Amino acid sequence: MKMEKLITNELGSGDNFSLKIIKLQGICEDNSKKVYIQANVHGAEVQGNAVIYHLIEALRNNLSLIQGEIVLVPQANPLGSNQKVGTWTYGRFNPITGDNWNRMYKDVLKNEEALNTLAKEHKDDATTSKKLKKLLKEKIQAMKQSLSSYGPNENSIHFLNLQELASDADIVLDLHTGPIATNYLYVPAFLEEESKHLGFNHMLIIPNEFGTAMDEATFMPWVHLQKALKEHEIDYKIPFSSYTVELEGEELIDLERAKIEASKICQYLVYKKVLTKNPFSTPTVGDQYYCHLKDYKTYYAPRGGLVNYTKKVGELVKKDTTLFEILNFNDLDNLVTPYKAYKDCLVINHNTSSNIRDGMELYQVMENYWKID
Structure with a gap:
């Protein structure tokens, strides 16, 4: 296990905010998967950090359980986490521009001609998927450079950094909370059947479309690729999974509940063959309800x-x-x-x-x- 830091903001005082990027690497082979999990993009939505804590504690001395790599990014928006109004965290919107922190991501490969090239060169799904990850990372890096030519825009660069961290992942989980809420998932339509394996009780099925949130920003390149391949009469099952995971209410952490939530995530990763077994007790799954976003x-x-x-x-x-x-x-x-x-x-x-x-x-x-x- 190792931790890297990425500076995100330099404050007026000259001090820096930074991301903590924690990498848990297990047994890596050609078909091994990478999992990317981030939490707390909205400043008040802190429960995901408690889940990441339990994942670290459970896996740091059990790296042999991991078939691939798990990347964890707690407190993924330091600027949002540190905006307080009285005792409350004003962390859903940028206090200067008014923008929602989770509506700043980019549909990087929209109308990208290189996808047509990938489709023409398609030999097998695995090779094409690797090429897509490479293309995605390159396009994000080019977009960052272009948007920084007159200085970094705080509403763009930070979130492109998060997209870049997730660009070569096979599974992306973006941990959020509601205000006062139950647990629920935002599920892209192509993952409706799979989503039950996360063990959450409420699933909102969203269209395979871009709405500027992290889950959509990470699954849309794969949707675009599938569409490009279909135009060449190639059937392609998207091998990628991305969810927004809502962990009940904001402002408070509950370590006991977080352990159950971490267990559900690990059970899902067993299903996805990223973990050989769940390091926690097997979670209980209650009634599961689905609903379309409309x-x-x-x-x-x-x-x-x-x-x-x-x-x-x-x-x-x-x-x-x-x-x-x-x-x-x-x-x-x-x-x-x-x-x-x-x-x-x-x-x-x-x-x-x-x-x-x-x-x-x-x-x-x-x-x-x-x-x-």
Whole structure:
């Protein structure tokens, strides 16, 4: 095991922020896989760091379990992690530009002519996949150089650095949390069947399209390659996996829960033949629910006031059941107003605050969900 550091920001004081890149290398052969796991791109979403801690502790003296390499990047956005407002971490958006830290990645190989060349030269899937990784890294490096010609843009270079670290990986896990949330995954459509092996309870199926997040930025080169090969009448199964992993709520770590979450990740890596066995106890997998992104709905506050969230995250809610109540002192005869669920739903997360103005997000729920056996 070794740790490298990559300077990310130089502050006005002359001090530096840096990434800690932890590499766990096991038995490496031609068909060995590389796993890239990062956490805490949003500053308040700290639970993934606790998961990475458990992965380090479990594997550092068991490197022989690893068939390939695992790269871990905790606290992947030092600038975001260090933005505080009072006791709260203001870490979802760049406080200067207002940009969402997890919406800054690039669709590097979009409209890339070199993909057509790869398709024309295709001999076998393994060789073409290696060529894609090489092309991806080269294009990211060229993009970084181009964007830095007048100085590094903080909203571009750092996230291209993260993409470059993941560019030769076979599996990418981007660890996040919700506000007050249950556990859930963002799953690209081509990985719907595989996703159950991560052992999480709630899966949001997203289109195989680019939406500027890390999971999409890493799987889209493979989607583009598959499309280019299809135009040459070549069937190609994407050998790459990428997920956004949501580890319940923000601002606090829970080391006991993190151990269970680390065990689920390791069990998945056993399934993917990266680990020969799970160094933790085998995790229990509960009911698993799926939902398409188009059916992932947000309830917004119909008025300002103080919100009583009557349904908990992970709870199944029936249509016309009270979902939340709003306390507002403008009408002394109707101080509390109940609001009902529009449809049957499964609660995924809700706002961290009861002090709400109209139009703010309250709940996010799955509708038209289904349960797998």
